[in-house]
Amino acid sequence: MEISTVQLVxxxxxxxxxxxxxxxxxxxxxxxxxVFFLIxxxxxxxxYFILLLADFLAAVQILIxxxxxxVLIVFGLILTRARVGQAIPMEEVRQRLWAVLVSLVFFGGxxxxxxxxxxxxxxxxxxxVTTTSKIADTLFNTYVLPFQVTSVLLLAGLIGAIxxxxxxxx
Amino acid sequence: xxxxxxxxxITLLAFILTGMVFLSLVLFLCRxxxxxxxxxxxxxxxxxxxxxxxxxxxxxxxxxxxxxxLFVIFKIGTVFLYPWAVLFRSLGLFGFVAIxxxxxxxxxxxxxxxxxxxxxxx
Numbered sequence: 023m024e025i026s027t028v029q030l031v032x033x034x035x036x037x038x039x040x041x042x043x044x045x046x047x048x049x050x051x052x053x054x055x056x057v058f059f060l061i062x063x064x065x066x067x068x069x070y071f072i073l074l075l076a077d078f079l080a081a082v083q084i085l086i087x088x089x090x091x092x093v094l095i096v097f098g099l100i101l102t103r104a105r106v107g108q109a110i111p112m113e114e115v116r117q118r119l120w121a122v123l124v125s126l127v128f129f130g131g132x133x134x135x136x137x138x139x140x141x142x143x144x145x146x147x148x149x150x151v152t153t154t155s156k157i158a159d160t161l162f163n164t165y166v167l168p169f170q171v172t173s174v175l176l177l178a179g180l181i182g183a184i185x186x187x188x189x190x191x192x
Numbered sequence: 193x194x195x196x197x198x199x200x201x202i203t204l205l206a207f208i209l210t211g212m213v214f215l216s217l218v219l220f221l222c223r224x225x226x227x228x229x230x231x232x233x234x235x236x237x238x239x240x241x242x243x244x245x246x247x248x249x250x251x252x253x254x255x256x257x258x259x260x261x262l263f264v265i266f267k268i269g270t271v272f273l274y275p276w277a278v279l280f281r282s283l284g285l286f287g288f289v290a291i292x293x294x295x296x297x298x299x300x301x302x303x304x305x306x307x308x309x310x311x312x313x314x
Contacts, residue, residue, distance in 0.1 A: 025194055072201055075194070082271050090264040097260040151197040158275030162287045169272065169290065173297040176265050180301035183261045184308055 029073055036073070040066035057095055064088050078154040258310050262302070269298060 043062035050056040064087045071080035150156070161169050237244040276283065276291050283290075305311060 025198060028198060075197060077197075078275065081274060085267060085271055085274075090267045094260050094264060097257050101257055149194060151193050154275050154278045158279035158283065158287075161272070161275055162279070162283050162290055166290050170293055170297065172272070173269075173294045176268060177298055177301045180262065180265050180298075181304055183258060184305055184310055187255065187258050188308055188310075 032069075033073055036066050036069040040069075053099060054096075057092060057099070060095070061088055061092055064092070075149050075151055076153055077151075078157050081154075255310075258305070262305060262310070265301070266298075269295065 040063055043059045043066065046059040047056045047063060050059060064083065067087070068080040068083040071077070071083055272294060273291070276287055279287065
């Protein structure tokens with residue numbers, strides 16, 4: 023079978039799973055179930071990255087989005103809503119209008135950007151497949167100093183979070 | 193080259209599919225074999241044999257959010273470990289020193305958190 027055919031079929035399957043789970047995220051009555059469907063959706067994004075031959079991004083997607091961002095969301099839920107396990111009655115959902123507005127604006131902006139961009143197309147057979155080692159090479163040989171600055175940035179974020187949270191404590 | 197790349201992921205796909213099939217099979221067999229006797233007591237939260245108090249969903253203190261933040265920050269650190277580990281041999285001593293400096297800068301953050309008592313489980 024042709025590689026592009028395999029890619030297309032896999033793209034279709036991943037997209038189908040992604041759309042279904044994304045729909046379930048917004049329609050689930052139990053917010054914890056919504057989080058689990060969000061995990062499936064984010065895994066599908068990693069699938070896209072694999073299909074685009076960006077294996078490093080796929081790994082980062084799973085590490086950061088599935089592993090860390092979802093944990094932050096779950097923590098946010100258990101800290102703010104005591105009733106997370108139960109379905110919230112529709113009458114109590116007050117942000118419906120805003121939700122519609124925000125998603126319409128996002129949809130409009132994303133569609134505009136997608137339709138107005140000239141996407142460069144490269145044949146799959148000609149693409150390079152060693153993204154991770156290439157990224158490692160640029161990161162540790164060309165951009166060592168910016169890489170170290172990243173660590174300072176993370177440190178600043180860490181200390182900033184502690185300072186803010188501890189001030190709240192008093 | 194590209195064909196090799198996709199072949200690797202076919203192995204991964206086979207692994208995922210095997211996992212899904214195995215899990216559904218086990219759950220199906222369980223449903224087939226296990227006796228079903230749903231009585232209300234079975235649905236209460238298990239609390240060391242005592243009658244549970246309150247809801248099974250409860251508020252947590254904001255303090256625990258810092259645990260999640262610490263986790264996320266060190267997780268982002270692992271993102272840099274991954275490409276380093278892939279090129280570990282060819283990067284050699286230089287790469288090793290670079291990654292050590294990276295973690296040495298980040299490490300005082302953990303010490304600071306420890307000193308501030310963030311890591312205490314109260």
